[in-house]
Amino acid sequence: MSSPNRILVNGRPDGMIDPLDRGLAYGDGVFETIRFVGRMSPLWSRHMQRLQDSCTRLRIPCPEPERLWQEALVVTQGLGQAVVRITMTRGAGERGYALPAAPQPTRVLAAFPAPIRAVDDYRHGLRVRLCETRLAIQPRLAGIKHLNRLEQVLARAEWDDPAIAEGLLCDEAGRVISAVMANLFAVIDGVLITPSLERCGVNGVARAEVQAVREVQVCDLSLGELWQASELFLSSSVHGMLPVRSVDDKVFVPGPVTRALQQHWCELGFPTELA
Structure with a gap:
């Protein structure tokens, strides 16, 4: 049985990030780091509210929480304790600081085993x-x-x-x-x-x-x-x-x-x- 996909780019395990992505060029984006316990995330709703608020302030279109939830379940499959990082960027754009007229955001979900503290x-x-x-x-x-x-x-x-x-x-x-x-x-x-x-x-x-x-x-x-x-x-x-x-x-x-x-x-x- 193949191992679960731990990284999804725009929902795809084989997705790629455009080298011209504004997240790489300018840090033009936001992220959330979310603790999972099995298939539960006790503070999920707070993370989604902050993500929505942050995207609104930066004028980045934000995906629906349900889509993010389903993708989070994919990347955490098989992990009892996990940390999911959701990264949202404004996507690729022309050279320069001006906002794209019709941004196509990039979203990356990556899961990692939860760190263990003493x-x-x-x-x-x-x-x-x-x-x-x-x-x-x-x-x-x-x-x-x-x-x-x-x-x-x-x-x-x-x-x-x-x-x-x-x-x-x-x-x-x-x-x-x-x-x-x-x-x-x-x-x-x-x-x-x-x-x-x-x-x-x-x-x-x-x-x-x-x-x-x-x-x-x-x-x-x-x-x-x-x-x-x-x-x-x-x-x-x-x-x-x-x-x-x-x-x-x-x-x-x-x-x-x-x-x-x-x-x-x-x-x-x-x-x-x-x-």
Whole structure:
């Protein structure tokens, strides 16, 4: 029996990407990274809403969620735990920045085995470093998971110590925004806080899930304020809720808010990493 197709381009296992695709030329597109548990994806509807919103903002035609769902089931066939990446570009176009008059979007669905994290990461937390790379302020792209991830690439290149799992990113003005690959939450004076993403950063679906089940204050957050947190954790649609045990020399301890949200993540249907 042949192995399942793990990549579909425009619905075809033999599909090809045009070398003139604007996603390659300009990063003109968006993507979603979606956790699957068997043939279920607990946050699918949130991913589809963000994809639709992002495509609308960038004026890229978006396919129907049902088509994407059926294609996701094809690429995840046989995988018990999977991550599906949906990439949408504006498609091929003439040379230059002007939008094509009648865009023909490209969609790529690719499935990968879900990454396995050490149980210690969930129980005791991650070691994080403060990155030198700063996020540029661009409100028109703020919140969108667009294809230009060069800031994150440069930030991740700042360390090769395997003991450091993540990096903390600030914007040009020194405001705390997120981790390199996840959103950030802090408990300060008993209040659950997440940084504002009105100027830059990615509005993650796991972040949206936390906001839906807990009262969260969204505000600008300085490093000085962050150091006062009693709890610090990251949210990721792939990895769930991850406590932070340290940022450089500053030490944090997982607390009741983090633990409650880890439990909620498990109740959604994701694997119980703390079992």
